[in-house]
Amino acid sequence: MGFRMDVERFDELLTELQKNYRIYAPVLLKGKGRYSETDTIRYAEINSIKDVVFDKKSVFSPKEVILPITQTLFYFTEDNVIEPKVDEKNILIFLRSCDIHAVKRLDEIYLRNRFADSYYAALRTKVKFVLMECEKSFENCFCVSMGSNRTDEYDLFVRLEDGKVYVESKNETFDGLFKDEENAEVSPKFVLENETVVKIPENLDQRVFKSKMWDEYDERCIACGRCNFVCGTCACFTMQDIFYKDNPNAGERRRVWASCMVDGFTDMAGGHSFRKKYGERMRFKVMHKVYDFNKRFGYHMCVGCGRCDDICPEYISFANAVNKLNDAMKEVE
Amino acid sequence: MENVYIPFSSRILEIKQHTDIDYTFKMEYRGEVKPGQFFEVSIPKYGEAPISVCEIGDGYVALTIRRVGVVTNEIHNMKVGDRLFMRGPYGNGFDIDIYKGKEIIVAAGGTGLAPVKGIVDYFASHPEEAKSFNVLMGFKSPKDILFRESIENWSKTIQTTLTVDRADEGYTGNTGLITNYVKTVEIENADEAQVIVVGPPIMMKFTVQEFINRGIKEENIWVSYERKMCCGVGKCGHCKIDDTYICLDGPVFNFTQAKHLVD
Ligand SMILES: Cc1cc2nc3c(=O)[nH]c(=O)nc-3n(C[C@H](O)[C@H](O)[C@H](O)COP(=O)(O)OP(=O)(O)OC[C@H]3O[C@@H](n4cnc5c(N)ncnc54)[C@H](O)[C@@H]3O)c2cc1C
Ligand code: SF4
Ligand code: SF4
Ligand code: FES
DSSP, X not given: OEEEEEHHHHHHHXXXXXXXXXXXEEEEETTOSSSTTOOEEEEEEOSSGGGOOOSXXXXXXXXXXXXXXXXXXXEEOXXXXXXXXXXXXXXXXEEEHHHHHHHHHHHHHHHOSSSOOHHHHHHHTTEEEEEEOOXXXXXXXXXXXXXXXXOOOOSEEEXXXXXXXXXXXXSGGXXXXXXXXXXXXXXXXXXXXXXXXXXXXXXXXXXXXXXXGGHHHHHHOXXXXXXXXHOSSOOOEEEEEEEETTXXXXXXXXXEEOOTTSTTTTOOGGGOOSOOXXXXXXXXXXXXXXXXXXXXXXXXXXXXXXXXXXXXXXXXXXXXXXXXXHXXXXXXX | OOOTTOOEEEEEEEEEEOSSSEEEEEEEOOSOOOTTOEEEEEETTTEEEEEEEEEEETTEEEEEEEOOSHHHHHHHTOOTTOEEEEEEEESOOOOHHHHTTSEEEEEEEGGGHHHHHHHHHHHHHOGGGSSEEEEEEEESSGXXXXXXXXXXXXXXXXXXXXXXXXXXXXXXXXXXXXXXXXXXXXXXXXXXXXXXXXXXXXXXXXXXXXHHHTTOOGGGEEEEOOOOOSOSSSOSOTTEETTEEHHHHOSEEEHHHHTTOOO
């Protein structure tokens, strides 16, 4: 069902929703950008639709809402383990089609893959999606190539146009909220082409490990891990125990985001580690995104959001790397 | 939903010192567990470490832990009666039925003996369940030898070969790399013999090759892998190689699968 209303009216309804929901959307954070004094777009709670940045891609994906950068798993006292309380409110996230597809990848790992993760599940079951439309493809996006440009897995769709807010509700939970609003035909438009096109070779397999294509990244990549941190499908973490300075008998176990590009990811006792070269790490990441995740779960991990390319300080393009796989397979065949 | 990260507490029943840095902790435990599986063992405020079960008994499991860092240092400070936190067991472990009735050869390097010790214990006390059982063990030097008592007991019922890479003059035991001793094992029917190889990556690589040279079929060779692990339950991603999660699909692999695991 579709509705139309003023921005002020929508914000009133947003306030109404806030009784039961925390509402997250990409917002402009001043002075928090890559270089000092620059701005960045990241997820944060909003109070008005005017806070939402519709016309630019967020630097970080929405995954930080359901998979926090650091998450306390439990607190321990002398001889007790206590789980943190979960916030009672539900969660609404403003996000794009590719991001909804990315959450499906996180679900695959955190809800399935043999064990279910109760921390992820606790947040994830609270989440409803508010789809944001992409008027046109942003720079570096290749969602069409990855098939993530469309979705019908959203609860609300919201478009802000000429001072009016258009809403499509696909979830009856919200029917009551919008029932007095003016009816309108509302449905999202999806991007149908991107400037960036990637082609994953059909015969791709581990033989490509031997290609020389990876060598260039030994020099160019600085193993900073930004490409992993902004990615909506990267799911790795490291465990961390801490104790409190003022009470060494108490502490907590946390998990924090980890990156397969950064030193230490594979370090083991006795000095063993794997993928010392940055090119090998690039290879590991690329193959996970467009080869081995698919082998295990039946669809590709990468959703083509292009955030890794947007963020790389060395201008390394993931999309280019994927396209180079075609020649690389010819090289090793 | 069950929270898989919450550990249970387990009392230390006994501590045995093998070397300066290797201790075995007998931990209170009742429940299902197989040789080759592992627990995430932790001390709150220090962290967790994946540790293989090295012995399974009535009401306990034994863990042999080498002191190498933050968590393992702290574990070594514990006394009998103290408590460790554990969760698991994780991983597939060894399936003993595969080996029953066959010629079995186990080759273990250093701490690699811990994860296979359960298998050796089993066949040493049920030697009639194997056609023959050989265990080859390699350590760096005489002072690094683990499980001396067990080895002595095993030698009463099964074939044992112990070697050290190097030793001071006057050492009367075997010296030299374990690979040299692969050649000395008597194998009656190379088509059917089952081989288990566990140890540091280099040792596994060359030892497996030696067995292949002796005509052992790849599908009859089994290895156990160690990788960095932060969760044990297929989430943290550290242990993944290609589409394989060592913590879920391993750590025990048939060689036909393991040979495709390229980090
Ligand atoms: C399946 C499996 C079974 C194992 N079985 C045994 C065993 O039976 N006995 C035994 O002594 N050790 C075993 N290990 C190795 C043991 O887990 C590590 O030695 C231990 O985690 C080091 O922890 P630490 O805090 O003392 O060291 P740290 O202070 O964390 O670090 C010392 C070094 O160990 C590395 N390391 C940290 N965490 C891990 C990890 N989870 N896995 C591997 N290396 C790590 C660090 O990066 C660093 O290089 C096993 C490992 C695996 C994966
Ligand atoms: S790999 Fe790059 S393009 Fe693909 S989902 Fe991750 S950030 Fe987006
Ligand atoms: S590819 Fe770029 S963003 Fe990723 S680790 Fe290398 S330098 Fe950093
Ligand atoms: S140990 Fe975390 S995924 Fe295997």
